[in-house]
Amino acid sequence: xxxxxxxxxxxxxxxxxxxxxxxxxxxxxxxxxxxxxxxxxxxxxxxxxxxxxxxxxxxxxxxxxxxxxxxxxxxxxxxxxxxxxxxxxxxxxxxxxxxxxxxxxxxxxxxxxxxxxxxxxxxxx
Numbered sequence: 001x002x003x004x005x006x007x008x009x010x011x012x013x014x015x016x017x018x019x020x021x022x023x024x025x026x027x028x029x030x031x032x033x034x035x036x037x038x039x040x041x042x043x044x045x046x047x048x049x050x051x052x053x054x055x056x057x058x059x060x061x062x063x064x065x066x067x068x069x070x071x072x073x074x075x076x077x078x079x080x081x082x083x084x085x086x087x088x089x090x091x092x093x094x095x096x097x098x099x100x101x102x103x104x105x106x107x108x109x110x111x112x113x114x115x116x117x118x119x120x121x122x123x124x125x
Contacts, residue, residue, distance in 0.1 A: 015117035016042035060099030
């Protein structure tokens with residue numbers, strides 16, 4: 001058994017926020033848990049080709065859209081979105097308040113992955 005506090009873990013800047021990777025591959029749990037902060041008013045084009053991801057919103061508001069814009073899911077405290085097909089997506093946080101998510105990745109992240117955000121493509125790792 002062990003425990004950690006978010007404030008004891010260095011946050012990783014991912015372009016439009018921070019990720020505190022609470023559990024990583026070295027912990028041997030078979031998944032990663034991260035506290036993800038999405039900057040208010042930001043828009044991020046993302047895709048995880050080697051990981052499945054689920055994100056549970058704990059504060060703030062925003063939305064996640066499919067890459068082609070055909071699907072939109074409103075995010076608010078108590079909602080979850082699931083990327084079960086390595087889906088390219090656009091994550092938007094509403095203006096005025098950062099959005100906080102609990103993100104779970106499978107397989108686990110090493111903790112060294114970094115996004116390279118660009119307007120013309122989907123940042124991936």
